[in-house]
Amino acid sequence: MSPDTVLRRRTTIDAVELEDEVLLYDGMFLRRLPATGALIWSLVDGHRPAEEIAAIVAAGRPAHDAGPVITEVLAFLADLLDRTILELAMLDCTTFRRPPDIGWVRDDQTVLLIDVRDGRRRALTPSGGRIWELICEDKSAEHVVAALSEQYPDAPSLPADVETLLAALVQEGWLVRHEAVDA
């Protein structure tokens, strides 16, 4: 999980606040988030990047503790993501843009990405290439999933696979979120 990852609460998780703690239940396991964990949970809103959540938590601690606190918060969020209590918040109407220094070419089944600034390259698989092409047609992540679902109706992991690839492409600098480019 990269620090700029945006997370949201899974709708299948039931949550209740008890003073400064939070109890979570997914129909099988009961979990308790005391104090700081409950604060972190309250800050996950589907829009805030993980690093912003960590900064908010660290702001309430002595300055010399900021670094370790940020690391712990990011690890905590990554753990909640691994336990499927949180999920990536990229599958909304978020759109992506190809930065102007990124070029690409299709070579038969493969799509090859090229960064003209330093010559860096990345090859995408056939399915990854299809996702790339849809994104370059100004499609949101949600529309990408919808389009591919028609092509691959028996792929239950499709939304997660699309999320994972888009998150990786953003982290590696091949794509940026639409808001970032306009800024």
Next chain:
Amino acid sequence: MTTTDADFASHAAVAFAALPLTTGAVDVLDLDAYDGTVASNRLTALLSDVTIGAIAAAGGNLLLHAGAVARPDGATAVLCGASGSGKSTLTAGLVAAGWSYVTDETVCLDPQTLRITPFRRPISLKPGSHEVLGHLRPVPEYAGNWVVPPAVLGGAPLPEQPLLPELLVFPTFRSGARLDITPLSPGEAAFLAGTDSSRLSDTHAPLQALARLARRAPAYRVVHGDLDAAVRGISDLLAAA
């Protein structure tokens, strides 16, 4: 019918009488299936099946793996804990101190009102507690768990008022330990109670029911190495609740 069989039938009748009213469905238990040469073993197995049947019939309710005793006004102390935590021994000790016996196995709470349905089944006491509960020794005495009917336990009769949880206790027996009573936060209490619940996924809005319980009843962790000290400590908490 041998003396042993007669005792078994008598205890079984008490066990059935302890069941809450059902919707009219009839369950048939094959007593011949309970093999064994010692009455207490067969009875323990029967009680286990009766309990499982009662839990299955209580779907939708919040079911805590707990004992419980009540004040005359219906205020109830719920003693939560896994098997081996000493809750049956503690329940028997509190009943001997004069509180009303509600259950030693499963506390059944309405998830909205938290009203408790009694489940006054015979208490099954492991050999480890026989020395401190000698007054409950069966005659003739037999090896293994003692199965003690509610009528023999003593204590006050069940209150006429509705039973509602006013105290949550999470006991732990530790040989030689001094009595230690520690308050728990509502979050801790709800989490521990939920961890010790039966079929939480069948409870209607389980998280909200646990939260409702934790907000209503103050909770304490009680570590003890002496039954009398634990009974005094919990009695004081229940009297003040």
